[in-house]
Amino acid sequence: MNLALWSAKTGLDAQNTQMAVIANNLANANTTGFKSDRAAFQDLLYQNVRQVGGQSTQNTQYSTGLTLGTGVSIVATEKDYTQGSVTQTNGSLDLSVSGRGFLQITMPDGTLAYTRDGSLSLDNQGNVVTASGYPLSPAITIPAGTQSVTIGTDGSVSIVSATNKATTIGQIQLADFVNEEGLQPTGNNLLVESAASGAPQVGTPGTNGLGTVKQGTLETSNVNTVTELVNMIETQRAYEMNSKAITTVDQMLQFLTTNLQ
Amino acid sequence: MDRGLYVAMTGAKQIMQAQAVNNHNIANVNTVGFRADGVSFVSQPIYGVGLPTRVNAVASDSGTDFSSGVLQSTGRQTDVAVNGKGYIAVQGLDGKEAYTRAGDLRINADGSVTTASGLPVLTEQGPLNIPPATQVTIGNDGTVSIVPLGSAPDANTQTDVIKLVNPPQQNLQKGEDGLLRLKDGGKAPTDPSVTITSGVLESSNVNAAQSLINMIELQRQYELQVKSMNSADQNEQTAEQMLSNAT
Numbered sequence: 001m002n003l004a005l006w007s008a009k010t011g012l013d014a015q016n017t018q019m020a021v022i023a024n025n026l027a028n029a030n031t032t033g034f035k036s037d038r039a040a041f042q043d044l045l046y047q048n049v050r051q052v053g054g055q056s057t058q059n060t061q062y063s064t065g066l067t068l069g070t071g072v073s074i075v076a077t078e079k080d081y082t083q084g085s086v087t088q089t090n091g092s093l094d095l096s097v098s099g100r101g102f103l104q105i106t107m108p109d110g111t112l113a114y115t116r117d118g119s120l121s122l123d124n125q126g127n128v129v130t131a132s133g134y135p136l137s138p139a140i141t142i143p144a145g146t147q148s149v150t151i152g153t154d155g156s157v158s159i160v161s162a163t164n165k166a167t168t169i170g171q172i173q174l175a176d177f178v179n180e181e182g183l184q185p186t187g188n189n190l191l192v193e194s195a196a197s198g199a200p201q202v203g204t205p206g207t208n209g210l211g212t213v214k215q216g217t218l219e220t221s222n223v224n225t226v227t228e229l230v231n232m233i234e235t236q237r238a239y240e241m242n243s244k245a246i247t248t249v250d251q252m253l254q255f256l257t258t259n260l261q
Numbered sequence: 262m263d264r265g266l267y268v269a270m271t272g273a274k275q276i277m278q279a280q281a282v283n284n285h286n287i288a289n290v291n292t293v294g295f296r297a298d299g300v301s302f303v304s305q306p307i308y309g310v311g312l313p314t315r316v317n318a319v320a321s322d323s324g325t326d327f328s329s330g331v332l333q334s335t336g337r338q339t340d341v342a343v344n345g346k347g348y349i350a351v352q353g354l355d356g357k358e359a360y361t362r363a364g365d366l367r368i369n370a371d372g373s374v375t376t377a378s379g380l381p382v383l384t385e386q387g388p389l390n391i392p393p394a395t396q397v398t399i400g401n402d403g404t405v406s407i408v409p410l411g412s413a414p415d416a417n418t419q420t421d422v423i424k425l426v427n428p429p430q431q432n433l434q435k436g437e438d439g440l441l442r443l444k445d446g447g448k449a450p451t452d453p454s455v456t457i458t459s460g461v462l463e464s465s466n467v468n469a470a471q472s473l474i475n476m477i478e479l480q481r482q483y484e485l486q487v488k489s490m491n492s493a494d495q496n497e498q499t500a501e502q503m504l505s506n507a508t
Contacts (some may be wrong), residue, residue: 003281011288018291038335040377041292043285043439049278052322052434053444064303064321069285072292078367102394113328141507164505178393178410179370198370198393201410208411208494209395236291241469245284245451248476252277252483259491 003047003068004249011242016040017074017233025223028233033189034221035079035114036228043063044070081180084116084222086214090151093120093128096219099211102175104137104202105130105190112137114175114200116219117189132188140170151215155205174210175200268315269489275302275320276483282320285477286467287386293377293463294330294363297472298435299323325441327430330362330466330504332458339366339374340465343398343425347455348441350383350424358383358448359440360426360433362463368397380440384421385451391420399423399459425455 028034052065078107086096095118097103104113113134120136123129128140142149145162152158155172177183182196193200206212283301289295301323303377306313315415325508341364343349348360365377374382374389391397396414403423408414428449433441443449 001278004277006282007281007284007288011284011290014288015291041289042363042378043289043292043295046435046437046439048437050321062321064301064323066278066300066319066321067298067437069289069298069439071285072288076364077410078377080335080337176395176410177370178372179368181367182370183424192275196370201393203411209408209414234291235467238287240286241287241290241473244473245287245476248480249280249284252280252480255484256487259487260494 002249002253003070005246007069007071008242008245008249010044010073012239012246014039014072015076015235015239015242016100019232019239021077022228022232023233025228026225029221029223029228031117031189031221032119033084033219034223035081035084035116036221036223037077039074040078041072042074042075044073046070051192054117060224078181079183079185080222082222084219086217087220088216089218090216091150092131092215093122094118094216094218095120095172095213096217097205097211097213098176099209100180101176101203101205102180102191104173104175104200106137106139107134107190111192112175112200113186113190113192114183115191116188119218130189132190134190136172138170138173139171142169151213153212153214154204155213159164172205172213173202174205174213175202176208176210177201192205264315266493268317269486269493271317271319272488273316273483273490276479276486278320280476280479280483281329287469287472287476289506290465290467290469290472292363292465293365294463295467296362296435296441297326297465297467299326302322325433325435326466328434328466330464332461332462333464335462336460337365337396339368339399339457339460340364340485341366341423341457341459342461344401344456344458346450347425348448348449349457350426351380351440352383352388353380353438353440353442357442359436359438359442359444360428360449364457364494365462367400368394369496374455383424386421386425387422389421394447399457401456401458402453403455403482420430424451425457426450427452427455447508 021039025036046067049066054062056062105113126142128136147160150158157170159166178198183191184194277299286297303321304316304319305319307315353359371388393410396408398406406419426449434444
């Protein structure tokens with residue numbers, strides 16, 4: 001096994017994974033409420049070939065040692081939870097969360113999932129559901145014949161009924177996490193609680209440091225396409241360099257076998 | 262036995278090891294806070310019966326390159342970069358204090374602050390822990406202030422100070438886990454002159470062009486050694502031929 005070859009190989013692997021993360025970010029540049037990912041690189045273990053300070057003779061010591069690094073790995077991907085920009089849609093069931101907090105969604109198996117995607121709509125029962133059809137938690141049902149729906153910044157949902165009477169029919173609540181980066185993304189714009197995220201702290205929007213909700217707007221993806229494109233160039237060049245390193249070591253070994261036989 | 266063959270073989274082997282160090286640097290060209298390793302060759306005469314005519318080359322660390330990497334703005338609150346010289350103190354897997362430049366920190370569910378690889382960040386007193394917070398701010402001197410969960414933004418409280426150190430470079434040594442430690446195994450004192458900036462990460466300080474040139478140079482040197490081995494081989498062959506013709 002040639003360490004020089006395998007070191008470069010780990011570089012290819014890591015850059016390849018980084019490219020997958022960038023590609024996913026770019027693919028989601030227009031996904032409502034999407035939070036961009038970032039890959040975290042870390043150098044792998046070092047091999048101590050000769051200990052620095054070892055005895056070279058009884059009275060003298062090696063002033064330098066030799067440690068060989070074994071390459072790089074990706075230890076984690078972390079989500080960037082900075083606020084995306086807000087676009088005006090004027091849809092009465094479009095919500096954006098300004099500040100911290102996630103909307104709570106009831107999954108088909110009864111567990112809760114969390115999302116920043118507030119493009120809500122109604123199902124055939126009048127329940128407020130996400131684009132995937134999962135109901136909001138706590139559930140909000142809009143009665144038939146409703147003239148208009150108003151959602152306040154504190155999450156209170158009020159309607160003007162068929163008989164022109166204004167009533168409050170529900171309250172949207174937000175969940176916050178100590179370590180939101182620890183939430184596990186499951187696809188469909190949903191995140192679920194994990195051991196790393198901590199338990200959800202549920203509250204009324206605008207209280208206890210939670211953000212406020214804004215009707216008629218949606219939070220866009222926070223992917224910065226310029227950053228991603230620059231990262232892509234950097235990743236591509238790093239990949240090429242590692243590939244060049246493999247070619248070089250290959251040529252060295254080839255030279256050895258052709259010249260010594 | 263042709264001893265020249267062995268001198269050339271040692272040279273080739275050591276150059277391959279130097280190439281491994283170089284490739285490790287190239288592999289880490291995108292690793293946050295990475296510090297490039299250098300390699301140099303030391304000549305080592307072989308003493309024994311007769312004169313020390315043979316001198317082996319031995320690859321050896323020329324130390325770590327401590328120059329700063331490029332700063333990249335990320336906007337993430339818990340990303341920090343050390344300005345100029347200095348290090349962030351973390352707890353290594355062996356439980357001892359170690360130093361790093363990689364400042365992509367994260368806050369875990371239990372309130373502990375760790376690096377991306379999960380090593381606890383240290384304060385003067387021990388691992389840094391922060392209470393549940395809605396907002397975390399890391400100041401220039403490493404002061405961590407928070408807005409506690411359930412409080413108004415004006416309830417900003419200071420919790421602890423990240424330990425920042427700046428021991429002399431010659432006392433630092435890279436361990437097998439890639440972290441820097443004091444050569445004598447001790448702890449460096451807190452240095453108040455070290456400052457950090459949040460929302461910024463320091464990139465790897467590997468010079469890509471330099472590494473590629475090194476790679477080519479090492480390749481050609483390797484070929485030179487192999488050529489020498491080849492020549493030694495040819496010498497032996499010629500001698501053998503002449504002797505077999507003579508008989």
